[in-house]
Amino acid sequence: MHLDQTWQRVLESHDYPPAISAVLGQLMAATALLASTIKDETSLKAEIRGSGPLTLAAIECNSRGEMRALARWDGPLGNIASGGLSALVGNGLLVMTTEPPKGERYQGIVSLEGDTIATVLERYFRDSEQLPTRLWLSADEQRATGLLLQQIPGEREEDSWERLQVLSDTVTHQELLELPREQLLHRLYHQEELKMFASKGHQFNCGCSRERVGQMLISLGRQEVEETLEQEGEVKVDCEFCNQVYLFDEQGIARLFGDQGGDILH
Numbered sequence: 001m002h003l004d005q006t007w008q009r010v011l012e013s014h015d016y017p018p019a020i021s022a023v024l025g026q027l028m029a030a031t032a033l034l035a036s037t038i039k040d041e042t043s044l045k046a047e048i049r050g051s052g053p054l055t056l057a058a059i060e061c062n063s064r065g066e067m068r069a070l071a072r073w074d075g076p077l078g079n080i081a082s083g084g085l086s087a088l089v090g091n092g093l094l095v096m097t098t099e100p101p102k103g104e105r106y107q108g109i110v111s112l113e114g115d116t117i118a119t120v121l122e123r124y125f126r127d128s129e130q131l132p133t134r135l136w137l138s139a140d141e142q143r144a145t146g147l148l149l150q151q152i153p154g155e156r157e158e159d160s161w162e163r164l165q166v167l168s169d170t171v172t173h174q175e176l177l178e179l180p181r182e183q184l185l186h187r188l189y190h191q192e193e194l195k196m197f198a199s200k201g202h203q204f205n206c207g208c209s210r211e212r213v214g215q216m217l218i219s220l221g222r223q224e225v226e227e228t229l230e231q232e233g234e235v236k237v238d239c240e241f242c243n244q245v246y247l248f249d250e251q252g253i254a255r256l257f258g259d260q261g262g263d264i265l266h
């Protein structure tokens with residue numbers, strides 16, 4: 001999986017330090033890969049919740065391949081990048097949420113023990129007794145990229161599983177980042193019988209809207225929103241994912257709470 005423009009759009013909206021963007025990019029590539037393995041119409045969210053300096057890395061991918069991503073961190077990072085994932089997140093959790101259009105959403109949680117996003121995710125799959133899964137992930141300023149190896153349900157050929165892991169383990173970060181997919185597959189698995197499927201594209205789409213922000217304000221309650229209005233003269237909501245700013249003046253807030261017909265779009 002190569003994410004180029006989708007990943008670059010994430011980096012355009014935020015000035016992330018390299019240690020933060022490396023984790024965010026790897027998590028984004030992993031989420032795109034894992035989303036492609038789940039049922040149609042189901043969206044996938046992956047969230048790292050850390051005790052700092054990295055406190056949040058969140059990725060969302062819906063069934064149309066639309067993605068958005070966000071990271072939050074606290075204070076200077078120094079040379080923490082060399083300390084691996086644990087130095088960056090402290091005591092943390094990885095939360096994976098799948099949400100079908102109808103029915104219950106499912107949430108799986110694993111502690112963030114491991115030096116890389118890939119090892120944490122591999123343990124998640126092992127602990128939750130899902131299909132045996134391996135991941136190789138890499139991200140730089142241009143590209144977030146990953147390779148996923150997963151057993152097909154019902155097909156347990158231990159020999160080929162071992163062999164494919166050994167072959168895949170020879171992949172380098174540079175190859176992941178730079179080689180076109182066909183070349184990489186040939187380089188790793190040229191002695192295997194391969195079948196290529198059409199790949200589904202991904203694009204950045206935040207999905208935020210004035211209507212959704214209005215609904216969020218309504219859920220906060222009229223009193224809290226009007227207090228902000230009184231203090232600030234207007235209510236300003238920034239979307240953290242895409243930096244879009246939504247402004248509501250006194251009239252806008254009144255309409256929001258149904259005083260003038262409840263049309264929140266104008």
Ligand SMILES: [Zn+2]
Nearest residue numbers: 206208239242
């Ligand atoms: Zn947005």
